[in-house]
Amino acid sequence: MIILYHATTAVCAAKVRVVLAEKQIAFEGRLINLHKGEQFNPDYMKINPNAAVPALIHDGQVLIESTVINEYLDEAFADHPLRPISPFARAQMHLWTRKEDLIHDAINTMTASMVFRHELLEKSKEEQLARYSKIPDLAKREKWRRMMDEGLNSSITKEALGRFARHFAQMEQALGTSKWLVGDEFSLADAGLASFFYRLEMLEIAHLWEEHFPQVSRWYQAIKARPSFKAAILDYVSDEDHAKYKRISAPLSGEVKTLFAPIVAAM
Ligand SMILES: N[C@@H](CCC(=O)N[C@@H](CS)C(=O)NCC(=O)O)C(=O)O
Incomplete structure (x- = not known):
């Protein structure tokens, strides 16, 4: 199961949603309202200490940093590959x-x-x-x-x-x-x-x-x-x-x- 902590317009979160969509991976979204400061909520900062979205949880494992998450998703899910082979x-x-x-x-x-x-x-x-x-x-x-x-x-x-x-x-x-x-x-x-x-x-x-x-x-x-x-x-x-x-x-x-x-x- 995949949980994505994201925000509607935040570009880094959208960057991960693009890869989830390209690879047709289902996820459960949890919205963090950046304008209300929810990224600074201590419980969220335990997930992402940088107080930023995105954060992704896959089978209980926490990942942060959109570039790392995207690479991880392509590695963990073989269908619709997004990395060249050579x-x-x-x-x-x-x-x-x-x-x-x-x-x-x-x-x-x-x-x-x-x-x-x-x-x-x-x-x-x-x-x-x-x-x-x-x-x-x-x-x-x-x-x-x-x-x-x-x-x-x-x-x-x-x-x-x-x-x-x-x-x-x-x-x-x-x-x-x-x-x-x-x-x-x-x-x-x-x-x-x-x-x-x-x-x-x-x-x-x-x-x-x-x-x-x-x-x-x-x-x-x-x-x-x-x-x-x-x-x-x-x-x-x-x-x-x-x-x-x-x-x-x-x-x-x-x-x-x-x-x-x-x-x-x-x-
Ligand atoms: N390098 C990080 C950057 C994350 C980041 O800065 N996300 C922005 C939204 S695009 C954020 O949550 N900012 C927090 C804020 O506005 O306080 C990544 O790519 O995941």
């Missing part, structure tokens, strides 16, 4: 999956500076602090504080956009010669990025790749055409979430485009 191709796949944490950090930066910040600025100082002051990792906590204070003008935002530019350029190169990131079979490398791209789309900044990286655009359309995209990502995002992201992000989209242009031009 050692070289598998190494290429790992080169992609090991970068997911860095890209997730950049996704989190954009979400914090474009959406979370604007929601939190409407709340009291106490409520703002309550949202991030219990994050166990001090660097992450400090990043939240800076995003609240500095927003899109922060050097953290520029660093995140630089990461996207480099990642998209590497993807563009790989996708110039193959259908998916590693050869012509969909793998964990592709699965791990699906929810990240959707978050950027929800933030109204799909122009980051659409205006510069045609192969990446082609790849994302193919990702969206897979049944796992609907089952693991779209079905968990409410109309209310969509409306909220659009309302807050759309006015900031042009600003992000202006910040991104010189970064891409300098590559």
Whole structure:
């Protein structure tokens, strides 16, 4: 039996749901409401001491870290394999999956500076602090504080956009010669990025790749055409979430485009 601790829109949790859907593995979901701070509940932190989703329990064994969970699922469940067989191709796949944490950090930066910040600025100082002051990792906590204070003008935002530019350029190169990131079979490398791209789309900044990286655009359309995209990502995002992201992000989209242009031009 599989239990997944997740949150509806959290991209790392959606990353695991994509793999569960691709491999057609049934699971029991337990939602953790990150906005209410349920990730800091001591009982949950016994499961995931990082106070984050996802966490997965398989036959009583606890797993955390979405990249590790996805690799575990593919190893533990043989049907619908998502890792290439050849050692070289598998190494290429790992080169992609090991970068997911860095890209997730950049996704989190954009979400914090474009959406979370604007929601939190409407709340009291106490409520703002309550949202991030219990994050166990001090660097992450400090990043939240800076995003609240500095927003899109922060050097953290520029660093995140630089990461996207480099990642998209590497993807563009790989996708110039193959259908998916590693050869012509969909793998964990592709699965791990699906929810990240959707978050950027929800933030109204799909122009980051659409205006510069045609192969990446082609790849994302193919990702969206897979049944796992609907089952693991779209079905968990409410109309209310969509409306909220659009309302807050759309006015900031042009600003992000202006910040991104010189970064891409300098590559
Ligand atoms: N490297 C971890 C990152 C987990 C993570 O940061 N998850 C986010 C949601 S995508 C979270 O739960 N954040 C807690 C918070 O917002 O306080 C993974 O890939 O599992």
